[in-house]
Amino acid sequence: MSAPAQPAAADAEQDSNLIIVEDLIKHFPIRAGLLRRQVGAVQAVDGVNFAVKKRETFSIVGESGCGKSTTARLLTRLLEATAGKVTFEGRDITHLKDAQLRPLRRDMQMIFQDPYSSLNPRHTVGKIVGAPFRIQGVSPPGGVKKAVQDLLAAVGLNPEHYNRYPHEFSGGQRQRIGIARTLALRPRLIVADEPVSALDVSIQAQVLNLLEDLQEEFDLTYVIIAHDLSVVRYVSDRVAVMYLGKIVELADAEALYSTPMHPYTVALMSAVPVPDTRRRQQRERILLSGDVPSPIKPPPACRFHTRCWKAQEICRTKEPPLVELVPRHQVACHFPENYPPNEAADLR
Amino acid sequence: MTTSALRDLVSRHPGHADEQPFLEVVDLRVHFPTDDGLVKSVDGLSFALDRGRTLGIVGESGSGKSVTSLAIMGLHTRPASEQTRPGARLSGEIYLDGDELLGKTPEYVRRLRGKRMAMIFQDPLSAMNPYYTVGHQIIEAYRIHNPVNKKVARKHAIDMLGRVGIPEPGSRVDAYPHQFSGGMRQRAMIAMALSCDPDLLIADEPTTALDVTVQAQILDLIRDLQSEFNSAVVLITHDLGVVAELADDVLVMYAGRAMEYGGADQLFNRPAHPYTWGLLGSMPRFDRPREERLLAIKGTPPSLINVPSGCPFHPRCSYAARNHGRSEEVRPELDPVEPGHMVACHLTKIEREAIWEHEIAPKL
Structure with a gap:
């Protein structure tokens, strides 16, 4: 079921967006019993809206089970959405068939978390990085081998390692191999799901610096999925915070980190350990009690109300919409932090 | 490091001027014979810890931090003889409350596990x-x-x-x-x-698999329980942030050896080893203005079969050249730079302080 091609939007705002996500929903059915009837659904992503501009780094941050990885897979169409719409370069890709998707893969690629399981151990580096050319039937100028060696050099690996196998490389080097592969077809969008979380600190910094250089060199747009708030702040232009399948806050990185408005964001940030002993005594930490509720049965209305210290009756009955409270800063909360209280009252 | 130097380090804690510390590890070596060669996971490590205090052991994968903790717990499989494989070859001394553990039978150590x-x-x-x-x-x-x-x-x-x-x-x-x-x-x-x-609690990456809000809960819990039970805690982690939260003393490990050892305040405010500088510079900082660029450490950690000669960090160190070849040839010992703060590095005190003050500190 392919949707008809959307007419390209004319205005500049639309034009600068590479990918637009509207009311995106992904529910994974839970089946039980003899007839495998659906008895419920994991509401992994439940109504998410955002747009990523060309050449920007957009990050989605949140704890495990918040739906950030599912969102990444919906963007790249490794998963098909239950409802909603994903528009890539003005084209609706939400329900494209496999054959229609293949050309799209040239334009969007993924970097995965685990550099051990994302590379075929039986293939040489040359074969791994050259695979996109083979699969897409592209013959790069100068031949595949030359192209692969150029890519290896671009990610800081020795081009002579063309014939080596993944096990001969360290974790950080493997991640570079994975990055070289994603760059092969000169994609426009790279979706990176926890690109550095499996790496050691010293290697993490190398890979983060590399991603930054490549963005400049190859004109890339990044969507980065991560749980590490320090890493997210370092790489991102804009950040979306997800909680139980919904975006609770979306803002420019600097604004989000200097004046977080959603209580969940505030709590998340206060929990980050900082390598500074002097701050041990001073800092005020907001300890959230309990665990994230199950996405099978998320709390009604505001999903954070069960753990929120500011929750009141309205939070249990009325879902706060994601609204732009201050320019370029969207929050879904009835009682936002860092916001004039009288104005917050008017808004309700 | 000599045992007396260790005693000096411990003696800065009140009430322990001459007593033996509660946990003392002296020149611990854990080597694993493999088909490819001898893996020197821990190679001459010494440290001490008192009751009621927390020692953070920091290092990257393969630095030997977990192998150290398993050695203290007596959880390495030891070969029946020198020739048999697999198994770990351990040497050195581990004292728990004055009791040397490495020479004891597995059964003796088993009885200590859980209880002590x-x-x-x-x-x-x-x-x-x-x-x-x-x-x-x-x-x-x-x-x-x-x-x-x-x-x-x-x-x-x-x-x-x-x-x-x-x-x-x-x-x-x-x-x-x-x-x-x-x-x-x-x-x-x-x-x-x-x-x-137990009197000694070893926490090996206790929060690495957890989300940040849950991590905060668990770190608080460990801190509260420690003060309640007055236990000695060894906290093993790769996260300097977690160490800064919890540890009284910090041991930075690289390639199975101690690079720097001191009080948490000293280590975070006046780090003395280029590797520690590298670790601090590699981390994006949450509490400071956003960095233009991270100060990554070049290269990758060494193979433990073929540990670089001299200082194991020298191939990745930006300052090794200043030591006129000593870094490549002579293995640096842990030496005090100030009371209770030791570093294994060939840089002279003057050079080190100048580099820290003019090149590293402004960029962190």
């Missing part, structure tokens, strides 16, 4: 037996060390689960590990580790 020393692992799902209820596993350990009947032990297990913040411990005691969330499992494992009131 206990461990929290990174992954609670694989550290617990999925066939038995959480309560059963706590009761089992408790009854081995305490002659009580099942009813008393069960009450104690419920008590412990409540202490670590598990809601409704009375019914949760009969739950299986898979019925707990990640944070709850980690709490249950802490309850298990603390059930016999």
Whole structure:
């Protein structure tokens, strides 16, 4: 079921967006019993809206089970959405068939978390990085081998390692191999799901610096999925915070980190350990009690109300919409932090 | 490092001027013979720890931090003879409350585990037996060390689960590990580790698998329980942030050796080893203005079969050239740079302070 091609939007705002996500929903059915009837659904992503501009780094941050990885897979169409719409370069890709998707893969690629399981151990580096050319039937100028060696050099690996196998490389080097592969077809969008979380600190910094250089060199747009708030702040232009399948806050990185408005964001940030002993005594930490509720049965209305210290009756009955409270800063909360209280009252 | 230097280090804690520290590791070596050669996971490590204090051991994968903790716990399989494989070859001394452990029989050390020393692992799902209820596993350990009947032990297990913040411990005691969330499992494992009131608690990456909000809860819990039980805690982690939260002393490891060792305040405010500088510069900082660019450490950690000569960090060190070849040839010993703060580096005090002040500190 392919949707008809959307007419390209004319205005500049639309034009600068590479990918637009509207009311995106992904529910994974839970089946039980003899007839495998659906008895419920994991509401992994439940109504998410955002747009990523060309050449920007957009990050989605949140704890495990918040739906950030599912969102990444919906963007790249490794998963098909239950409802909603994903528009890539003005084209609706939400329900494209496999054959229609293949050309799209040239334009969007993924970097995965685990550099051990994302590379075929039986293939040489040359074969791994050259695979996109083979699969897409592209013959790069100068031949595949030359192209692969150029890519290896671009990610800081020795081009002579063309014939080596993944096990001969360290974790950080493997991640570079994975990055070289994603760059092969000169994609426009790279979706990176926890690109550095499996790496050691010293290697993490190398890979983060590399991603930054490549963005400049190859004109890339990044969507980065991560749980590490320090890493997210370092790489991102804009950040979306997800909680139980919904975006609770979306803002420019600097604004989000200097004046977080959603209580969940505030709590998340206060929990980050900082390598500074002097701050041990001073800092005020907001300890959230309990665990994230199950996405099978998320709390009604505001999903954070069960753990929120500011929750009141309205939070249990009325879902706060994601609204732009201050320019370029969207929050879904009835009682936002860092916001004039009288104005917050008017808004309700 | 000599034992007397170690004593000096420990002596800055009040009341321990001449006594032996509660836990003392002297020149520990753990080597694994393999087909490819001898893996020197830990190669001459010494440190000391007192009751009521927390030592953070920091290092990247393969630096030997977990191997060290397993050596203290007596959990390495040791070969029957020098020639047999597999197994670990251990040498050095480990004193727990004056009792040397490496020379003891496995059975002797087994009796200490649980009662006198206990461990929290990174992954609670694989550290617990999925066939038995959480309560059963706590009761089992408790009854081995305490002659009580099942009813008393069960009450104690419920008590412990409540202490670590598990809601409704009375019914949760009969739950299986898979019925707990990640944070709850980690709490249950802490309850298990603390059930016999151990004097030494080793926490090996206790929060690495957890989300940041849950991590904060667990770190608070470890801190509270430590002050309650007055135990000595060894905290093993790769996260300098976690160390800054919890540790009194910090040991920075690289390639199986100590690079820097000192009080947490000294180490974070006046780090002295280029590797420590590198670690601090590699981390994006949450509490400072956003960095233009991270100061990554070049290269990759060395193979432990073929550890670089001299200072193991020299191939990655930006300052090795200033030592006129000594870094490549001479292995630096841990030497004091100030009371209680030691560093294994060939840079002179003047050079080091100048580099820190003019090149590193402004960029961190």
